[in-house]
Amino acid sequence: MSKKLTILMIVPVALMALVISGFSYQNQDNKFTANPSDNLVIPDNVNEILDNKCFGCHNVDAKSDKAKEKLLLDQLTTLSKAKIVAKLDDIHEVVEKGEMPPEKFLEKFPDKALTDEEATILKNWAKSASDELMGE
């Protein structure tokens, strides 16, 4: 086989490998699964929305300091009950007001917008989980 042909074959294979490893890297690292805890259980359908629409910014390794300061989903369930109530109330409020995901972010990633159904699921969960913790 000529040298040229070898290179021609190696390049696409290497590129494919890079793309595949890139994808799997994303999948492994950007997946949100709540830490099991007695304080808060996150149902699968809520977990999926949080994973798809929120976790990209609200995780310990994310770039945005502001998002991380406000909420770290990977630590949510391990907080005290008192703090979980406050965080759930915040989640309910920002979704209700349509403040999250932020408008600026959605300009770049319009597919990250919450559908009406997703917003309703999130709000209902935040409210009922918070009420339950408060014994209401």
Added chain:
Amino acid sequence: MSKELKIILLALAGIFVIIQFIPANKPANEPSDYDFFASNMVPADIELMIRTSCFDCHSQEVKYPWYAHIAPSSWLVARDIRHGRHHLDFSKWNDLDKRKKLDALDEISDEVKHGDMPMPIYTIIHTDAKLTQEQRNKLIDWADDLAEKVFEE
């Protein structure tokens, strides 16, 4: 002094005088019998920290500095106090329900942890309001403890 410079300085002085007539609407202090610190058994060192670093915007015991009476700084002071009290007013703590108290304490803990409060622009002038890391940690622990107590009530 050149003629142009004189004109510019005079104009600036004129503007300064004129803006003094634009009211800043500084929020007044409403007297109240409620004592946040006594009611929540706040330790003395924490009380001092909160009084020094938070009370000028988050209470009805605001001490207005001299520049709060002169435009344009008076506008900034008035705005910060209005915003500050809107988010948290220690003097009206008891008007909050349990849930709002938990929200406020979580916010205190987070804002202090991340250095957002006291506002850096405030501590430039009020250097005594600056919090050391040790003070921050104490304040955070206190807020988290009080949140636990409020939650158990």
